[in-house]
Amino acid sequence: MLRIIQIYGTMMVAAMGQTLLLALLSLFFACLLGLFFGLLSTVRNRACNIIGAVYVDAIRGWPLIVLAYFVYFGIPMLIQGLGFKSFRMDSLQAGVIALSLNCGAYMAEIIRAGIQSVDKGQMEAARSLGLSYGKSMFKVVLPQAIRTMIPSIINQFIITLKDTSILSVIGFPELTNTTKNVSANVGLPMQAWLLCGLMYMVVIIILSKASKNIERRINRGR
Amino acid sequence: MKKMLATLMALGLALSLAACSTSSGSSAAANSNNSSATSDTASGSDKVWLVATDTVFVPFEYTDEQGNFVGIDVDILAAIAEDQGFQYEMNSIGWDGAVAAVQTGQADAIMAGASIKQERIESGWIFSDGYYTATQTIAVPEDSDIASFEDLRGTSVAVKNGTAGADYAESLKDEYGFTITYFDDSPTMYQDVIIGNSSACFEDTPVMLAYIKQKGIALKVPEGLESEGSPYALAIMNEDNQEFLDLFNAGLANIKANGTYDEIIAKYLE
Amino acid sequence: MAGNVKIHVSNLVKRFGDLEVLKDISMDVTEGEVVVLLGPSGSGKSTFLRCLNRLETPSGGQILIDGHDMTDKHTDLNKVRENIGMVFQHFNLFNHLTVMQNLTLAPVETKKATRAEAEATGRKYLEKVGLLDKANAYPSQLSGGQKQRVAIARALCMHPDIMLFDEPTSALDPEMVGEVLSVMQQLARDGMTMVVVTHEIGFAREVASRVVFMDGGYIVEQGTPEEVILHPKEPRTIDFLSKVL
Numbered sequence: 001m002l003r004i005i006q007i008y009g010t011m012m013v014a015a016m017g018q019t020l021l022l023a024l025l026s027l028f029f030a031c032l033l034g035l036f037f038g039l040l041s042t043v044r045n046r047a048c049n050i051i052g053a054v055y056v057d058a059i060r061g062w063p064l065i066v067l068a069y070f071v072y073f074g075i076p077m078l079i080q081g082l083g084f085k086s087f088r089m090d091s092l093q094a095g096v097i098a099l100s101l102n103c104g105a106y107m108a109e110i111i112r113a114g115i116q117s118v119d120k121g122q123m124e125a126a127r128s129l130g131l132s133y134g135k136s137m138f139k140v141v142l143p144q145a146i147r148t149m150i151p152s153i154i155n156q157f158i159i160t161l162k163d164t165s166i167l168s169v170i171g172f173p174e175l176t177n178t179t180k181n182v183s184a185n186v187g188l189p190m191q192a193w194l195l196c197g198l199m200y201m202v203v204i205i206i207l208s209k210a211s212k213n214i215e216r217r218i219n220r221g222r
Numbered sequence: 223m224k225k226m227l228a229t230l231m232a233l234g235l236a237l238s239l240a241a242c243s244t245s246s247g248s249s250a251a252a253n254s255n256n257s258s259a260t261s262d263t264a265s266g267s268d269k270v271w272l273v274a275t276d277t278v279f280v281p282f283e284y285t286d287e288q289g290n291f292v293g294i295d296v297d298i299l300a301a302i303a304e305d306q307g308f309q310y311e312m313n314s315i316g317w318d319g320a321v322a323a324v325q326t327g328q329a330d331a332i333m334a335g336a337s338i339k340q341e342r343i344e345s346g347w348i349f350s351d352g353y354y355t356a357t358q359t360i361a362v363p364e365d366s367d368i369a370s371f372e373d374l375r376g377t378s379v380a381v382k383n384g385t386a387g388a389d390y391a392e393s394l395k396d397e398y399g400f401t402i403t404y405f406d407d408s409p410t411m412y413q414d415v416i417i418g419n420s421s422a423c424f425e426d427t428p429v430m431l432a433y434i435k436q437k438g439i440a441l442k443v444p445e446g447l448e449s450e451g452s453p454y455a456l457a458i459m460n461e462d463n464q465e466f467l468d469l470f471n472a473g474l475a476n477i478k479a480n481g482t483y484d485e486i487i488a489k490y491l492e
Numbered sequence: 493m494a495g496n497v498k499i500h501v502s503n504l505v506k507r508f509g510d511l512e513v514l515k516d517i518s519m520d521v522t523e524g525e526v527v528v529l530l531g532p533s534g535s536g537k538s539t540f541l542r543c544l545n546r547l548e549t550p551s552g553g554q555i556l557i558d559g560h561d562m563t564d565k566h567t568d569l570n571k572v573r574e575n576i577g578m579v580f581q582h583f584n585l586f587n588h589l590t591v592m593q594n595l596t597l598a599p600v601e602t603k604k605a606t607r608a609e610a611e612a613t614g615r616k617y618l619e620k621v622g623l624l625d626k627a628n629a630y631p632s633q634l635s636g637g638q639k640q641r642v643a644i645a646r647a648l649c650m651h652p653d654i655m656l657f658d659e660p661t662s663a664l665d666p667e668m669v670g671e672v673l674s675v676m677q678q679l680a681r682d683g684m685t686m687v688v689v690t691h692e693i694g695f696a697r698e699v700a701s702r703v704v705f706m707d708g709g710y711i712v713e714q715g716t717p718e719e720v721i722l723h724p725k726e727p728r729t730i731d732f733l734s735k736v737l
Contacts (some may be wrong), residue, residue: 003344003345007341069410072419073413076419080418088419089419090378091403091419119584121582122584122586125580125643126598127547127570127573128545128573128577128656129577129597129598129646129647130602130650131601132570135601140586143588144586168406169405169406170410171380171403171404171405171410171414173404177383180383180384181383181388181404183318183321184318184383184384184385184388185339185341187341187342188346189318189322189325190322190325
């Protein structure tokens, strides 16, 4: 294992950087998607609820690896077929799209459940004071929903960070893909994968400790 | 420490091996104690050598239309075993699985179009004599005007993890200024070129030609870009299995001399 | 009592699925009136109240608040609601905000006041309900009676012309009912137009200018407290009062 670290250490750390880049970009967009579709599922409008439910069901029904292949190969093919022959999508773009869509569906469910866990009276009180639906949601309901959502969100973040490994199949140079390469080159799969696993674990432990701190700070403010 | 780790992981691996091994001939009982066998207890006649290989690496190993597991590796090993009179069992468990199996002693040797690499030798791999020298080259879309490595500048090329093609691409990328995307399997690699995300892919010449012909995919191989080639060999990790390497080398020399080798190559690459 | 009509309700119907909760209710409330709605639970009082500021959407009929048609799509409900304060049975204070933040949120967000103005108003009303010292407390640190007084102050901070009370004392321990009722009484004395759903017959007798008895989705009987509470004519009113008093 020392030999791997010697030869490929910097390469694997750089790959971890790519993993984090992919994860953080995806989490950012997943939060936006989750908020949007989570809100769609909670408003009092049948059509919006259906759109929200369809998104969640459609994405949850697709294994991430299938979604990744579809976005990376299917979407460029479709767009090229529409006449935009020079359209290209690199593996980072495809990876972020696939992972955001995937994580966004789970975030939507977390946010929907969080909003529904807040007593209806909070929204009614805010509306009765003349606040718009949006203001009531963002100033009154969501700040309270966030508290119940945080543990689930942290959990989802960790899952998404690990799910980046699936994007190795579309050639994105993240940690898992790089480890496959390293393992094949040196012919020491056991050591290479152990190192890879440890790297994921360390990063995830650091991130979850950090999130626990944030959680504690938010809860203290009540 | 290193040994303990390997043993631990071998336990887990043994399960997965049992699940996907395609048994050919001998009983599974031979599987359980072979790793502890030493050269003096195992005489050439009753020892069953366990050889792990890849699942699909056309034309070296693959399943044909009739469902038979065939290929250059498969036929050469059979011919050598017949010539030397040893028993063996070939398990098709995929490249990564095969490498891991040998590393943990679940298999005695790997024969899967593995090229002799300095890095692998330094990691403790012991290679037989080369049984085939494959050149590597590129494939590009049929309508592409890429005709030299210079044309790859500023583009991205696709390779398969851990292949000689990947090594070839890595040796050229700085000089010609292109980047490399690594894929797990050949179909995805080819697909990436067809869709236009990668400008070309690097792979063994015979493998690529066979694949393009067999599947009728819209790729072509520009002329004159082949590498010098790297020899494929059977490899072991446990020095106690040197006996098997000797048997293999002796048999290989014999089948090359008596024409069997040429017949096998011709059968797959005509 | 011939002041402006603040609330005009005609032929109001409200259905929840197949269940018809309000069946043809008509009523006017004039400026400064204190109308107390009495009736057994399930009689539709709360639903009626919640229709007035459109927390419930009426199934039929018309509601005019200060001339604004609450059933018209083009009415800016938020704007009208700024003038209708509402106090809930379960207080519904914003739990993540301090008392002062509860009071200033709506005035600042609706651009009715700057933060400084809103805080000045907030202090004024906190003082009025006797809770100035709790300005920086969180709702979880208050008793039920204190919470409801803060909720009343919160509604008053928007300077409403009309106040709706939905069983404001039903969730309170008996010893805290008085402090809330006295704040409401003070409001009535100041001339606020109020519609109150309550089971506090004593409050109705003392404070109401009109008592409305509802049952089964209809207005059964209405009049002065004297008429309805002391000399009810309808058998259902008599029956109800005999159980409550």
